Each structure stands twice: as C-alpha cells, then as structure tokens.
Amino acid sequence: MSPVSPKSLSPADRAPIRVAMLGCGTVGSEVARLLTEQAGELAARAGAPVELVGIAVRRPDKHPELPAELLTDDAAALVARDDVDVVVELVGGIDPVRSWLLTALNAGKSVVTANKALLAEYSAELFEASDASGADLYFEAAVAGAIPLLRPLRESLAGDRITRVMGIVNGTTNYILSAMDATGAGYAETLDEASRLGYAEADPTADVDGYDAASKAAILASLAFHSRVTAKDVHREGIADVTASDLAAARTLGRTVKLLAICERVTADDGTESVSARVHPVMIPRSHQLAGVGGAFNAVYVEADAAGELMFYGQGAGGAPTASAVLGDLVAVARNQVLGGRGPRESAHAALPVRPMGQTPTRYHVSLDVADRAGVLAQVAQAFAAHGVSIAAVRQRDANDTASLVVVTHLAPDAALQSTVDEIAKLDVVHDVVSVMRVEGEDA
C-alpha cells in the first residue's frame, strides 16, 4: 500500500492510489473509460489521483483499444504486484476470482467488486480477510447496478431496524415479464426476442432460473438483517414456468406478474426472530409501485421501523450504470486511504437463523378449470380447509359445461398451500390447474 500522503497536500500532489483492474468487458471497459475521462474530478473527490496501473483480461490480443503496456492475461501476478493498492474485480464467477481477491485482501489491498455470485457464497471469508489486514471490501455494483442500495443498507440505515427488503433485482427477467404482459406472448418466444435484442445473455440460465436474483437476495438479507445469508439459504424459482395464462389470469384481476426477491425479518409468537429470503414469481396489484417498473429497470422497496417505507429505483445493469457504482466505491476506498480510515466491516452480529420456505407465510392465487355442477366448489373449498388454509376470495366464470374458478387465499405456511394445490389437482372435478402463483403487495 502506498504511504498515506500528508493531509495538507493538494489532491494532484499526493501519491496516487494505484488500481489493478481484473476484467475489462461490459462493465470494466466503462470503468476504464470513466477513470481516464474524469481523472481530474476523481482525484479532487478522492483526495489523490486514481491511477490504473494494470488490466488483466483473458485475451489481451482482443483489446486493441487498451494501452498495451497495461494489459496482462495473468491476473494473479497483477494482484501480487507491489505497486498495486486497490484491486477492482470485474471478471465474475467464483473460481479463480475467489483466490485472487483473498490474496489481495490478505496483502492489505482493498477490493472493489461487482461479483454477486462470489459474495453470495463467500462474503464471510472475504470479510475475515479484510478484517485481518484492515483492507476495505466494497461491492455496491453487485446488487441493482447503478442504484445506491447497499451503502444505504450498510450505512444510512445502520441505526434503524429493517424488517423487509422486496424488489425487482434482475433486469433480464423483468424485461421478459414486462414484454409478456404487454404483448400476451408466451415465455419461450419472449425470451427469444430478448436474446435477439441483446437483453438476455447467450446463456440466460442464471437470470431466468433465478440464480442471479437469489445471489442478490442473499447479499441484501445479510446486510439488512446483520446475519449471514448465503445463496443456498434463498428459496429460488425462476420464470421459465410462467405462462401467458398466468399473465392473463393476473390481468383479469388487476394484477401483473414480477420476479421478486423478498427478504423478511420474521418474529414468531414466542418472540424468536428469523430471516426468510426467497426469489419467485408473484402476482402484485397493478397499483403497486413495483408493478410500474418496466423493461430492464430494477426497483427495491425497503421497510424499516423508524424510516418507514423507502423505494430505490434505477438502472440495474449495463456497462456505464454499473461502472458508476464501481467508481463510487473506488472513490470511497481512495478517501479511506488518503485519510487513514476504513469502510464498514461485515455486520453479522444478529446471526439470525434462516426460516425454511415451507414455514414462510405466503398467499396463493389458484386458477382452475372445473366441472360446472353442484358440489364442485364445496370439494375445492374442503381441500383448502383440510390443510388449514383460509380462503380470502373466490371468483367463478361459466363457459359451457366448464367453470373457471379463481381462489385467492389468506396467508398460510407455504408448504400447506403447496399440499393443497397438489390435492386439488387430483380431484376428478378439476379439469386443469391453469395457474398457481403467490400473491404479494395487498392485505392478507
């Protein structure tokens, strides 16, 4: 680490903060551009020049736009160099990135990363290394791209008690669901269109199967509830099974479908607390603030005891928006190095257990095609009652000898709702289970 400059020096005269950047793709190329174009302003804000001293990529020959003398394909060697103060990691994935960042932190080099997959599994290990050496670990870009969300959770709301974080944290799936809602098209053809337009990646699995959102939910729950929550603790369902019928069923009831990350602090009757973290499609009322979030945008709703309800909205992905968050972290690290301070450490003191999804209270919307004859409604209602699930509303529409039946429940343990649906599907009078979707954003 470079020696701390005397505080009386002007920023330009101070020893530079020397940055190694790992990865120079969609996000990294924008970070490199902004570091160059805004060098003077960044130095003034950081308190010292921020100088890019090396860039590691997989294929240096594919980057004629970058200064050749900065490029290397040996990220491990770049991280180990004596003239590196800060490592900015924009490669993604777990291995070998994990070992590079541990090496950096163990050597007292601060780390800025956008890597949600790594943080959702290994943040405890990374924080331990950062604590041992006193280096900073910042990761604002890992959740919701440009939106300042993690710093409010880690710092601005550190004096409050957060009870819920709920939001749209994946732009690709939000784009697909918004398009399905607008056009009435099915999932597969909308995914094809999203790929053609460049919204979905060549391999969209991490997005559409909910892995990306689950990693983000783990990070959000950990920060909000001062506990360790990993991606494995997050109940995850993607959008591949969302059909045009689900969207149509939602529309007739004044609702729409969104893939939400929902992190809650749950207090049991005996006062014990736990955390629930889940990612799955939900129906929400069209009047809900999250329903109006279209395309690839992200929005996150935070509820805290004293602050009340807060909403964070903006671009959750893309090179320049994500680079904005990375540079904000880089300025924070540089300021800490100039002034001799440290950023926030891991805050996991609450150590709340994670409540299994089956015990988490949810509400279901169930749309059925049933035989239109006496006693059918009673049979369906009996199945709900047998599992202790209370019905909030029933709506029936007749068509020839079949009736379309929509049941919306009150809150019940998710496992009881699942079992109810399994039993209903087996009833002779039920011709088809058209749509089953959890409901959020309205009174239970």
Ligand code: NDP
């Ligand atoms: P890209 O795939 O566009 O870029 C990855 C970069 O990493 C490339 O420059 C690649 O080199 C380099 N790289 C890959 N393997 C190695 C290696 N073994 N050694 C050195 N360099 C390597 O990724 P993104 O920019 O999209 O994403 C980067 C990170 O930011 C990820 O963690 C991602 O989850 C996160 N993020 C991305 C967002 C986005 O909108 N794209 C939004 C928020 C977070 P080469 O160029 O030679 O192939």
Ligand code: HSE
């Ligand atoms: N693939 C992610 C998304 C990128 O679609 O939101 C941002 O993390």
